[in-house]
Amino acid sequence: MSDNELVNQQFPVKVEQPGGSGNIFARVFDELxxxxxxxxxxxxxxxxxxxxxxxxxxxxxxFDMERLGIxxxxxxxxxxxxxxxxxxxxxxxxxxxxxxxxxxxxxxxxGICSCTVNGGMYWQSYATAKKLNDYMPVDLxxxxxxxxxxxxxxxxxxxxxxxxxxxxxxxxxxxxxxxxYLGHQQRLFGETWQTPTDVIAEAKHYGLFSNETLGEHxxxxxxxxxxxxxxxxxxxxxxxxxxxP
Amino acid sequence: xxxxxxxxxxxxxxxxLNGLLAxxxxxxxxxxxxxxxxxALLFSIAPGTDGAQSAVAFHLLDNPVGWQLSAFGWFxxxxxxxxxxxxxxxxxxxxGATNAGSGLSMRWLYAGLQINVTxxxxxxxxxxxxxxxxxxxxxxxxxxxxxLLGGGQALLAxxxxxxxxxxxxxxxxxxxxxxxxxxxxxxxxxVAAAIASVSTGTLWAITLLFVVGFAVKMAILPFHLxxxxxYAFSPGPASAFLGAISARMGLFAIGLVVLKLIGLDGxxxxxxxxxxxxxxxxxxxxxxxxxxxxxxxxxxxxDARLLLSWHGVGQGGYMxxxxxxxxxxxxxxxxxxxxxxxxxxxxLLMAVFAVIHRTGTADLNRLGGLVARMPLTFxxxxxxxxxxxxxxxxxxxxxxxxxxxxxxxxxxxxLFVASVISTLGTVLSVYKLLHNTFLGQLRLEHEYVKEAPxxxxxxxxLLCTVVxxxxxxxxxxxxxxxxxxxxxxxxxxxxxxxxxxxxxxSLDMIWITGVLFAGFGIxxxxxxxxxxxxxxxxxxxxxxxxxxxxxxxxxxxxDNFYAGLMHRIRPWYRGTFEWAESALVSAVGAxxxxxxxxxxxxxxxxxxxxxxxxxxxxxxxxALG
Ligand code: SF4
Numbered sequence: 001m002s003d004n005e006l007v008n009q010q011f012p013v014k015v016e017q018p019g020g021s022g023n024i025f026a027r028v029f030d031e032l033x034x035x036x037x038x039x040x041x042x043x044x045x046x047x048x049x050x051x052x053x054x055x056x057x058x059x060x061x062x063f064d065m066e067r068l069g070i071x072x073x074x075x076x077x078x079x080x081x082x083x084x085x086x087x088x089x090x091x092x093x094x095x096x097x098x099x100x101x102x103x104x105x106x107x108x109x110x111g112i113c114s115c116t117v118n119g120g121m122y123w124q125s126y127a128t129a130k131k132l133n134d135y136m137p138v139d140l141x142x143x144x145x146x147x148x149x150x151x152x153x154x155x156x157x158x159x160x161x162x163x164x165x166x167x168x169x170x171x172x173x174x175x176x177x178x179x180x181y182l183g184h185q186q187r188l189f190g191e192t193w194q195t196p197t198d199v200i201a202e203a204k205h206y207g208l209f210s211n212e213t214l215g216e217h218x219x220x221x222x223x224x225x226x227x228x229x230x231x232x233x234x235x236x237x238x239x240x241x242x243x244x245p
Numbered sequence: 246x247x248x249x250x251x252x253x254x255x256x257x258x259x260x261x262l263n264g265l266l267a268x269x270x271x272x273x274x275x276x277x278x279x280x281x282x283x284x285a286l287l288f289s290i291a292p293g294t295d296g297a298q299s300a301v302a303f304h305l306l307d308n309p310v311g312w313q314l315s316a317f318g319w320f321x322x323x324x325x326x327x328x329x330x331x332x333x334x335x336x337x338x339x340x341g342a343t344n345a346g347s348g349l350s351m352r353w354l355y356a357g358l359q360i361n362v363t364x365x366x367x368x369x370x371x372x373x374x375x376x377x378x379x380x381x382x383x384x385x386x387x388x389x390x391x392x393l394l395g396g397g398q399a400l401l402a403x404x405x406x407x408x409x410x411x412x413x414x415x416x417x418x419x420x421x422x423x424x425x426x427x428x429x430x431x432x433x434x435x436v437a438a439a440i441a442s443v444s445t446g447t448l449w450a451i452t453l454l455f456v457v458g459f460a461v462k463m464a465i466l467p468f469h470l471x472x473x474x475x476y477a478f479s480p481g482p483a484s485a486f487l488g489a490i491s492a493r494m495g496l497f498a499i500g501l502v503v504l505k506l507i508g509l510d511g512x513x514x515x516x517x518x519x520x521x522x523x524x525x526x527x528x529x530x531x532x533x534x535x536x537x538x539x540x541x542x543x544x545x546x547x548d549a550r551l552l553l554s555w556h557g558v559g560q561g562g563y564m565x566x567x568x569x570x571x572x573x574x575x576x577x578x579x580x581x582x583x584x585x586x587x588x589x590x591x592x593l594l595m596a597v598f599a600v601i602h603r604t605g606t607a608d609l610n611r612l613g614g615l616v617a618r619m620p621l622t623f624x625x626x627x628x629x630x631x632x633x634x635x636x637x638x639x640x641x642x643x644x645x646x647x648x649x650x651x652x653x654x655x656x657x658x659x660l661f662v663a664s665v666i667s668t669l670g671t672v673l674s675v676y677k678l679l680h681n682t683f684l685g686q687l688r689l690e691h692e693y694v695k696e697a698p699x700x701x702x703x704x705x706x707l708l709c710t711v712v713x714x715x716x717x718x719x720x721x722x723x724x725x726x727x728x729x730x731x732x733x734x735x736x737x738x739x740x741x742x743x744x745x746x747x748x749x750x751s752l753d754m755i756w757i758t759g760v761l762f763a764g765f766g767i768x769x770x771x772x773x774x775x776x777x778x779x780x781x782x783x784x785x786x787x788x789x790x791x792x793x794x795x796x797x798x799x800x801x802x803x804d805n806f807y808a809g810l811m812h813r814i815r816p817w818y819r820g821t822f823e824w825a826e827s828a829l830v831s832a833v834g835a836x837x838x839x840x841x842x843x844x845x846x847x848x849x850x851x852x853x854x855x856x857x858x859x860x861x862x863x864x865x866x867x868a869l870g
Contacts, residue, residue: 046791075788095791102788196786205780 028145030166037106038163041156042073049086051113051146058149070156076102081159084132086146087115087122090188093129097185100136101197105206107171108139108159112152117141123212134184137170159207175203179215186217195227249299252286256363259283260356267355268345268556272778273337276355280330283362287326292316292728299370310379311372316728317505318369320580321490321497323725324587325369328489331704332482335595338700340481340602349394349480349719357390358486368494374421374431379499381417384494385410385462390808391483392475400476405471413461413468420454423447433506440511448507449515452524455502463495464558465565466535471540472558477550480642481598484550488557488594489587496564496583503528505733510569528569533663535562542669544677545811549597549607552678553590556633559667560586566664567648570655573730574749577738578647579720580726585640588715590634592708593678596626599705600682609677610804614687614784618694623683625705630675632712635668638758640716643744650750677806685801686784717758719744805808 045055058065059072073079076099088096100109112134114120119130132138139162142155162168174181178199186193202216203209246254259279266272290297290317299312314322333355336344345351364387368380389410392403425431427447428439440448464472476487503512516523516726536559543555560582567579599622600615601607616623628639635645645668652661696702715722720742726735738745744752771777785794795802805811 014403077788092791094793098789098793099791102786202780205778 002164006091034164034166037080038160039069039075041068041070041108041160041163042078043070043081043083044076044079044099045085046099047083047085048088048092048096049113049115051086051115054112054146054149054152055083055085058152063149063153065153065156068153068156068160070160074245076100077104079103079112080106081108084109084111084116087120087125088129088132090129091127093135094189094193097135098195098197101195101199105171105202106168108163108168109136109170110155110159111138111141112147112155114143114145117143120145129188135181135188137173137181139168141169167186172206172208175199175206175208175213176210177205179212179217180219183215183217186220191220192224194221198225247298247300247381248286248290249280249297250301251297251311252283252290253312253363253366253370255279255283255286256359256366260359260363263355263359264352267341267351270337270342273333273341273351273355276359277330277333277337280333280362284326284330286324287319287322288812290314290319292319292732297370299372305375308375308425309373310375312367312370312376313372314370316725316732317500317730318371318497320725320729321493321583322366322369324493324584325362325365325490328587328591329358329486331591331595331708333358335485335598335704336702337481340598340697340701343602344480353390354480354483357387357394358483360390361387361486361491363387365490365494369497373433374424374436377501378417378421379756381494381498382414384491386415388475388487388491391479391487394480395478395482397478401477402471402474406475408830409461409468409471413458415458416454416461416689417458420451420458423454425449436506437508440507443511445514448511449524450509452503452512452515455844456472456499456528459495459498459502460531463492463499463561463565464535465531465561466497466538469539469558473551473554476557477548477554481594481601483553484598485591485594488554489591490583492557492561493564493583493587496561496568496579496865499565500568500733502572503569504735508734512571519864525569525571529566529657529660532562532565532569533660533667535559536566536664536667536672537562540667541774541814542676544670544674544807545815547609549600549609549678549682550594552609552674553593553597556671556674557586557590559671560590560633562667563645563648563664565661567644567651570648570651570654570657572651572749573653573736573738574647574745574747575651576730576735577726577740578644578724579652580729581647581722582644584722584726585632585644585712585715588708588712589629589639589641592625592629592705592712593633595627595708596622596629596703597682599625599701602697603694604691609681609806612688612691613683613685613696613801613803615684615691616683617687618691619683619696621702621706622697623679625702625709626683627677628709628712630679632716634672634675637717638754638761639711639712640719640722643716643719643752643754644750646747647738650745651751653751673807673810681803681806685803686799689796717754718742719754734818763773 029169045052047055057063065071068077070081076082080103082096082100082103084096100107109132111117115122115128116132116138119125123130129135140155140159142151143149147155159168182199198211200209203213259276260712262279263276266276297314297319302309302311304310336351336354341351348690361384364380364383368377368384371377371380389403389406394404421431424436427443428436430436430439443451461468472492476484476491478484479487513523515525539555539558539562543552543559546552546555564579564582564586567575567577570576570579597607600612600619603619604612604615606612632639632641635641645664649661649664652658652664720740723738723740723745727740730737739747741753743755746753785796787794787800789800791797792800796832
């Protein structure tokens with residue numbers, strides 16, 4: 001088996017059919033959108049481990065990532081990139097997943113540091129999640145213990161390039177293979193694990209529902225999931241509501 | 246009987262009707278209609294015509310006393326009756342029923358409101374200085390009725406108010422006596438004619454006595470401390486009425502005395518040290534400080550009612566600032582601000598009292614997230630604070646723009662900066678008001694709160710319409726203002742429907758609003774054309790550094806808002822005004838309790854001791870001397 005075939009077997013390649021939608025402008029707008037998207041990125045830096053210390057130089061005047069159109073953002077709802085900067089303990093990982101699910105799509109994940117790739121020097125630790133991409137799709141890893149700001153900047157540029165070419169589609173994978181990711185999460189956190197986000201409903205919302213979205217793990221989730229419903233604006237009480245105590 | 250007499254009689258009879266009918270809900274709606282009648286009667290009076298002249302006239306100590314409504318008074322009367330009507334409607338339905346159930350006398354509330362309106366109409370239609378003084382005293386005491394209804398903190402505030410009001414009244418009376426002595430008359434026209442021959446020293450004394458007396462009501466620094474608690478702790482509609490218009494009677498009287506009687510020339514002649522400082526500068530700066538300091542005090546209040554009442558003091562500064570520029574644009578801005586402020590302050594207080602009605606508190610540290618439960622009240626407050634902060638397209642922007650513009654064109658850059666600082670404080674504190682009440686996390690205990698009843702939301706919504714419409718088309722109000730300016734000897738402002746059209750600067754709100762909404766429209770079109778989709782999330786599905794939120798965790802940081810800024814301001818403020826005022830209040834308190842003890846013989850032995858000691862001292866002094 002050649003290298004290429006091996007790769008294709010592990011990572012199924014989707015070949016685009018020309019003229020699929022019948023809209024001749026579709027591609028024009030796609031590329032324009034992808035280009036614009038790659039030039040305006042907001043980072044939520046969830047600083048989990050020691051690698052975080054390389055971010056200040058990357059952000060400030062010496063390496064200045066804002067010249068690339070990348071700047072920090074305080075809330076996940078408005079952020080595009082989730083930056084995981086080092087080892088993730090089991091406890092931290094729960095928060096990281098919560099935060100990731102709160103981000104609006106399209107969203108990208110960068111794992112900085114060797115610890116996010118395979119556990120790094122915490123490989124033997126009982127408390128550290130080893131492979132980040134078991135729990136959420138990672139678009140890009142920047143390995144090193146710890147990577148220098150040059151490496152961080154190079155990684156970010158690579159991500160920009162991937163976005164521009166429309167190849168940074170990890171976020172779609174989370175919806176399409178939710179059961180897979182959920183399974184790993186349940187293995188680590190227990191069967192009662194849940195977040196406030198209804199990922200399955202979002203998968204339908206984005207039209208990314210596939211036959212791997214649901215599975216045995218989601219079945220487990222749905223047994224105990226209590227959905228959080230949005231607060232309704234209301235002028236009075238419905239009859240089904242409780243009366244003022 | 247002239248039209249003015251008809252209006253005043255209806256207003257007087259209405260007091261009795263209020264006392265009779267306000268006990269029942271239907272009666273309260275009838276009384277609201279009665280305000281509509283008074284409003285209509287007011288509009289039938291064209292100021293300056295026979296109808297505006299009262300047939301009632303008599304002599305007091307050889308001075309003729311009469312009533313006549315000028316365009317200047319008419320403008321204030323229009324606001325007074327209008328706001329009173331909205332307040333009456335607000336209290337007519339469920340608010341009245343609930344509060345009557347908890348022991349508030351609706352008869353006194355409604356009668357008090359109407360007594361205030363009637364007293365103010367008498368003041369505003371005063372035809373000479375004596376009737377002005379009569380109206381002034383009536384208005385002062387009428388305000389007390391509404392304050393006393395609040396009970397508790399309002400009683401304390403009312404005691405302070407009495408001290409200030411009596412002191413102010415005495416200053417005005419002294420001014421009156423001096424005017425009579427210096428000009429030989431108390432008629433507006435004769436005083437105005439004779440004022441040129443009055444010596445500068447006397448003119449200073451007269452002006453200062455009047456201005457100080459009226460400034461107390463207007464709560465101009467440093468006579469302002471009584472006002473916020475007195476207005477804030479009155480019952481809902483009373484508080485809205487007092488806050489919206491009551492203090493502006495001071496502005497009316499200052500405008501009348503300073504601009505109409507003393508006149509621009511007399512006013513300009515009042516200067517010290519070879520023109521280094523003149524009275525106008527002093528008033529302008531007092532107004533500017535009144536606009537700044539209370540605004541920042543408002544910011545640190547945690548009671549929504551107090552926050553708004555402190556703004557009442559601050560915004561009064563803007564009005565005086567505008568009026569005292571005395572050019573056509575600035576004074577029109579000051580007067581327009583009276584109207585604008587009355588409309589949105591009424592909305593804001595109504596919204597706050599609607600929140601109190603539903604949740605039982607106005608504590609800004611104990612509210613939050615109510616937008617999902619009381620969306621109409623939120624909308625009302627939003628429109629109100631846009632007005633108060635002076636942002637387009639609401640009417641507060643227009644009047645503030647006029648004042649700013651004229652400060653710039655009249656060459657007063659420092660005052661311009663001062664008013665901008667004040668606006669900054671306003672924006673910060675109204676954000677606190679809206680944020681801490683309606684945004685952020687809904688408290689567990691408010692989960693089942695309902696929107697305020699329609700009898701309260703409809704008056705708010707109608708006032709919001711007024712705020713918006715007069716913001717887009719300020720010309721609707723500027724017509725009355727131009728007449729009012731002419732009535733006190735100022736150059737009327739040049740206006741069009743959309744705003745101002747003059748050499749001093751032009752403003753067309755119709756265009757501004759159009760552009761603003763076009764911006765929103767383009768945004769909306771882009772969003773929806775690009776297939777924009779929205780998703781509602783639960784408020785506990787929120788980011789708190791990755792924390793998993795539960796309903797019992799407070800994650801909205803509304804407690805002690807702007808703590809850092811307050812830390813810098815507080816000691817400075819406390820060291821000056823609050824110290825001086827508390828010294829004054831306790832001195833008066835000590836004097837009055839001593840006097841009471843003397844009269845009631847509460848401690849005869851002590852008084853005998855004091856008396857004998859004094860006598861013995863006196864005898865010994867003389868024996869030794
Ligand atoms: S890779 Fe090295 S620097 Fe990065 S988190 Fe792990 S131990 Fe720390």
